[in-house]
Amino acid sequence: MTVVLVADDDADIRDLVAFKLEQAGLEVITAEDGQQAVEQARAHRPTLAVLDVSMPALSGIDVCRMLRADPATAGMLIIMLTARVQEQDVEGGFSAGADDYVTKPFSPRELISRIQALLTRTRA
Template sequence: MTLVLIADDDEDIRDLVAFKLEHLGVDVVTAVDGTDALARVREHRPDLAVLDISMPGLSGIDVCRIIRAEPELSSTRVIMLTARAQENDVEAGFSAGADDYVTKPFSPRELVSRIQTLLTRTQP
């Protein structure tokens, strides 16, 4: 079964994305901040993590860098989901190792499509 982590300090966004993915049969684990996200990635080893950049504790950028640096986590796909839309923010996300970058406000349908695309590309 596919597992996706959704890390965002906004409960409404976490719940919306989780609902959309669970409706498709995807297992979901959530995190309320960056520190929680990193702990859940280490514990659950999700196939993909959706990370908000601006979270308390560790930022999504920090979490992504740590995921990429740890060999046992480095295959985890990462999508940044953030209100930060400036060119340098997008560049920072990709430089940290993100596979995709989605800006808020976002279309839940588009986000789910991007998640499905990344998961399809990474499955054998």
Template structure:
């Protein structure tokens, strides 16, 4: 079964995304800040990490870079979920190694569809 990390300092967003994923039968682990997110990735090895960019401690960009820098974590797909919608922000996200970039406000159905697509691509 797939495991997805949802990391956002906004509890309502974490709960919403987690609920939608759990409805599909996806296992979810959540984190409220960047340091906890990186620790969860290292410990649990999720298939996908959904990361808010603006979190206390490490940003989602920092966590994404750390994931990409560690060979053992390189299979983890990263979706950045953020209110930062400027072209330079999107470019910075992809430069850090993100697989996808979703701006807030967002459609939970669209986010779940993007997660399902990445999960399907990850299957051998």
């Protein structure tokens, strides 16, 4: 079973993403901040992580960098959720090692299809 980590400090968005992922038949684990996200990722080794960029403790970009730096989690798929459209944020995300990014506000439908596309592409 494919495990997806959803890390966002906003519980409503966490629930929304989790609901859609579970509906798509994926197992979801959640984290409320960056620190938790890193711990969860190390503990459960999810296939994919959805990381909000602006989180307390550690930002999504920091988490992404740490996961990429750790050989145990380096191969994880990572999608960034960003509330900013500035290019430097997007570039920051990619340079930290994100596979894709989705800007807020986003359509849940679109997010799920992007996640599924990424999973399918990797499996193939």
